[in-house]
Amino acid sequence: MTLTEIGQRAKEASFALGKLSADEKKRGLYAAAEALLACQADILAANESDIEAAKKKGMPAGFVDRLLLTPDRIAGIVEGMHQVAALEDPVGEVLSMKKRPNGLLIGQMRVPMGVIGIIYEARPNVTADAFALCFKAGNAAVLRGGSDALLSNQAITKALRSGLETAGIPADAVQLLADTSRETAREFMRLNGYLDVLIPRGGAGLIKTVVENSTVPVIETGTGNCHIYVDESADFAMALDILFNAKTQRIGVCNACESVLVHEKIAKDFLPLMKKRLDEKQVEVRADAYARAVVGEFSEASEEDWGKEYLDYILSCKVVASVDEAITHINRYNTGHSETIVTKDYTSAQRFLNEVDAAAVYVNASTRFTDGFEFGFGAEIGISTQKLHARGPMGLLALTSTKYIIYGDGQIRG
Amino acid sequence: MTLTEIGQRAKEASFALGKLSADEKKRGLYAAAEALLACQADILAANESDIEAAKKKGMPAGFVDRLLLTPDRIAGIVEGMHQVAALEDPVGEVLSMKKRPNGLLIGQMRVPMGVIGIIYEARPNVTADAFALCFKAGNAAVLRGGSDALLSNQAITKALRSGLETAGIPADAVQLLADTSRETAREFMRLNGYLDVLIPRGGAGLIKTVVENSTVPVIETGTGNCHIYVDESADFAMALDILFNAKTQRIGVCNACESVLVHEKIAKDFLPLMKKRLDEKQVEVRADAYARAVVGEFSEASEEDWGKEYLDYILSCKVVASVDEAITHINRYNTGHSETIVTKDYTSAQRFLNEVDAAAVYVNASTRFTDGFEFGFGAEIGISTQKLHARGPMGLLALTSTKYIIYGDGQIRG
Numbered sequence: 017m018t019l020t021e022i023g024q025r026a027k028e029a030s031f032a033l034g035k036l037s038a039d040e041k042k043r044g045l046y047a048a049a050e051a052l053l054a055c056q057a058d059i060l061a062a063n064e065s066d067i068e069a070a071k072k073k074g075m076p077a078g079f080v081d082r083l084l085l086t087p088d089r090i091a092g093i094v095e096g097m098h099q100v101a102a103l104e105d106p107v108g109e110v111l112s113m114k115k116r117p118n119g120l121l122i123g124q125m126r127v128p129m130g131v132i133g134i135i136y137e138a139r140p141n142v143t144a145d146a147f148a149l150c151f152k153a154g155n156a157a158v159l160r161g162g163s164d165a166l167l168s169n170q171a172i173t174k175a176l177r178s179g180l181e182t183a184g185i186p187a188d189a190v191q192l193l194a195d196t197s198r199e200t201a202r203e204f205m206r207l208n209g210y211l212d213v214l215i216p217r218g219g220a221g222l223i224k225t226v227v228e229n230s231t232v233p234v235i236e237t238g239t240g241n242c243h244i245y246v247d248e249s250a251d252f253a254m255a256l257d258i259l260f261n262a263k264t265q266r267i268g269v270c271n272a273c274e275s276v277l278v279h280e281k282i283a284k285d286f287l288p289l290m291k292k293r294l295d296e297k298q299v300e301v302r303a304d305a306y307a308r309a310v311v312g313e314f315s316e317a318s319e320e321d322w323g324k325e326y327l328d329y330i331l332s333c334k335v336v337a338s339v340d341e342a343i344t345h346i347n348r349y350n351t352g353h354s355e356t357i358v359t360k361d362y363t364s365a366q367r368f369l370n371e372v373d374a375a376a377v378y379v380n381a382s383t384r385f386t387d388g389f390e391f392g393f394g395a396e397i398g399i400s401t402q403k404l405h406a407r408g409p410m411g412l413l414a415l416t417s418t419k420y421i422i423y424g425d426g427q428i429r430g
Numbered sequence: 431m432t433l434t435e436i437g438q439r440a441k442e443a444s445f446a447l448g449k450l451s452a453d454e455k456k457r458g459l460y461a462a463a464e465a466l467l468a469c470q471a472d473i474l475a476a477n478e479s480d481i482e483a484a485k486k487k488g489m490p491a492g493f494v495d496r497l498l499l500t501p502d503r504i505a506g507i508v509e510g511m512h513q514v515a516a517l518e519d520p521v522g523e524v525l526s527m528k529k530r531p532n533g534l535l536i537g538q539m540r541v542p543m544g545v546i547g548i549i550y551e552a553r554p555n556v557t558a559d560a561f562a563l564c565f566k567a568g569n570a571a572v573l574r575g576g577s578d579a580l581l582s583n584q585a586i587t588k589a590l591r592s593g594l595e596t597a598g599i600p601a602d603a604v605q606l607l608a609d610t611s612r613e614t615a616r617e618f619m620r621l622n623g624y625l626d627v628l629i630p631r632g633g634a635g636l637i638k639t640v641v642e643n644s645t646v647p648v649i650e651t652g653t654g655n656c657h658i659y660v661d662e663s664a665d666f667a668m669a670l671d672i673l674f675n676a677k678t679q680r681i682g683v684c685n686a687c688e689s690v691l692v693h694e695k696i697a698k699d700f701l702p703l704m705k706k707r708l709d710e711k712q713v714e715v716r717a718d719a720y721a722r723a724v725v726g727e728f729s730e731a732s733e734e735d736w737g738k739e740y741l742d743y744i745l746s747c748k749v750v751a752s753v754d755e756a757i758t759h760i761n762r763y764n765t766g767h768s769e770t771i772v773t774k775d776y777t778s779a780q781r782f783l784n785e786v787d788a789a790a791v792y793v794n795a796s797t798r799f800t801d802g803f804e805f806g807f808g809a810e811i812g813i814s815t816q817k818l819h820a821r822g823p824m825g826l827l828a829l830t831s832t833k834y835i836i837y838g839d840g841q842i843r844g
Binding site for chain 1: 445448449528530534536539541543544622626627641642645647648649650665668671672674675676679761783784785787788789790791792793794795796798799800804805806816817818819821822823831832833834835836837838839840841842843
């Protein structure tokens with residue numbers, strides 16, 4: 017099938033999905049989840065072939081682990097689909113409806129996006145997960161997964177499609193690109209007229225490729241160079257707990273802390289305590305001259321360190337003279353993800369909240385909370401670091417659009 | 431100045447603008463408008479040079495007219511800036527704030543986009559207009575106008591900047607690209623990291639160029655292939671008034687009607703009346719075989735006509751067997767702008783509202799109302815035909831983003 021044919025099928029399906037009631041969609045999701053379980057043997061067999069091939073190619077253990085499916089993991093995927101099915105349906109709500117002086121009644125109705133393209137890496141769980149979220153919001157999904165997961169993804173998609181058909185829903189609600197070449201991916205990114213939005217899910221390289229090559233509107237999900245600023249008035253125990261949590265609780269995620277800023281008035285007292293606490297996990301601290309004058313064991317930070325997302329047991333550290341300097345530094349080097357101030361001071365807290373430019377700005381809490389589940393959305397398709405359309409953790413609402421509906425009784429424009 | 435330098439200055443300015451109070455911004459806009467009046471002689475002189483050059487190049491009369499500034503037109507621009515100044519400030523509102531089970535208080539604050547790029551044609555009024563809207567929403571604007579209006583745009587920008595400075599606001603809140611080459615425009619469209627969004631204002635060609643070349647997120651403002659569907663149950667007088675208004679009140683605009691669909695049960699009675707009414711303005715009707723069998727004078731529509739935005743006294747016309755066929759036809763050929771059903775039937779009205787995929791869907795009113803002022807926004811930066819971020823007429827809200835603000839008391843993630 018050509019990409020245009022896939023696009024046409026997706027568009028056709030999206031019109032049908034847009035008409036489904038919340039109950040019909042819920043039944044569809046349950047049927048798709050049930051089919052996933054029914055096809056478990058086929059899916060595991062396909063996954064075994066993918067795993068074998070990946071091992072033969074010498075892919076790293078972490079890669080192979082992310083590629084691996086087990087009965088437990090499939091049960092987890094199914095459980096996730098059930099959770100999405102149970103969420104409130106976002107479609108059809110009329111957000112506001114007001115009468116204009118000429119009698120026109122104008123409201124804004126929440127509607128599906130239409131067709132959503134997802135480009136992701138060799139993680140077969142994303143296949144079912146992304147489909148479920150797109151579908152719940154009334155969208156057709158066209159998926160382009162990593163080539164190393166192709167057989168697994170095909171088996172999963174086949175199961176999902178058969179489940180949908182059982183429920184009387186067009187199978188083209190989910191399609192998977194069988195051609196995982198780069199050329200086709202680039203063509204896919206230019207499928208304007210069929211794709212309403214494209215969401216890349218994966219590492220910085222993947223996201224950059226999509227942003228640079230796509231003519232379809234993209235939601236950039238992003239890298240996180242997240243800061244914690246320890247203010248002059250901070251409670252030290254709280255600051256240490258928050259920093260330790262944000263840096264070490266899970267190092268490979270975008271909402272982990274990568275840089276700490278410390279007010280100079282407390283640097284001499286705080287930095288040695290910080291060193292001691294971070295030593296528990298052997299965190300390397302790359303610091304400016306001021307901090308290194310306090311703690312000699314800190315290594316030297318280069319200019320490059322301030323902009324770095326380490327995703328490792330490494331933390332950059334800078335001493336600042338004021339909350340202003342902290343805000344300026346953060347707005348210069350951050351990636352617009354998550355930023356925290358630890359403070360007891362009202363004015364510092366409010367200024368930080370108002371002036372830091374990021375998707376999520378915290379007072380006295382770990383940056384690790386930036387997450388659709390932690391925010392109470394019940395789901396997450398990614399964390400947007402752009403300012404257009406959706407910013408921060410994206411739940412179902414981010415997968416919808418609106419349209420104006422207007423009730424008239426013959427109005428014409430004068 | 432290089433584009434990167436311009437971008438850096440804009441970003442710097444945007445941080446300052448983000449901190450301004452609503453009152454400070456209002457005073458800034460008044461000062462900029464006052465400066466425009468004070469510099470009127472310079473602006474008119476610069477415009478005269480642009481006009482002369484355009485005439486020498488043999489540009490069409492319509493082009494020259496859009497380029498022309500007069501004292502009256504400048505007064506109109508100033509009046510428009512005053513109106514924008516008087517609008518409610520969108521920045522700082524917290525849209526919802528809820529407590530999570532762990533005690534985190536999470537809200538969503540409306541914030542400026544940051545830096546907005548505007549690419550437009552040789553219409554100097556857009557320079558002041560786009561600046562005013564971007565500024566009111568707290569954004570720095572970088573403008574790239576058509577080369578034929580460069581001297582006018584430079585004189586206007588100079589005046590605006592001097593007015594801002596008088597009010598103690600960074601002049602870099604508005605910058606104009608002095609280099610209007612295509613190469614620089616393309617570089618401008620790839621200024622990620624400095625531009626948060628790019629809005630093209632102009633014809634289909636300009637918009638296409640921006641969508642295809644930009645790596646910065648774009649809001650596509652669009653062309654309108656708008657339909658009016660005259661249902662079986664329509665009030666004929668109302669249908670004729672609405673169609674006549676939508677087709678002929680102003681032909682060159684994106685919310686004008688380009689195609690009429692007529693239910694077959696009324697075609698024999700309605701089409702001759704429609705012909706008579708449209709003859710008042712010599713509208714050419716390009717029709718399908720059914721309609722031509724009723725009115726022999728209609729010319730023949732080709733497949734191409736169904737997708738055409740004429741912007742002229744031309745209308746395509748098709749007879750359909752049902753509201754379903756009307757919806758399917760519209761969803762296939764429309765550009766996602768504005769669509770109207772004329773009907774007395776409840777079910778047809780609701781189905782049309784729910785199932786037609788467009789930015790604005792009307793029952794019994796002219797498509798000409800799709801407009802920021804008519805919708806009560808008090809301003810308009812354009813009409814979005816994409817589904818991401820903003821759809822339909824865009825007022826100040828479309829020029830803002832949000833950020834999550836989170837109040838904690840030491841929460842860490844378990």
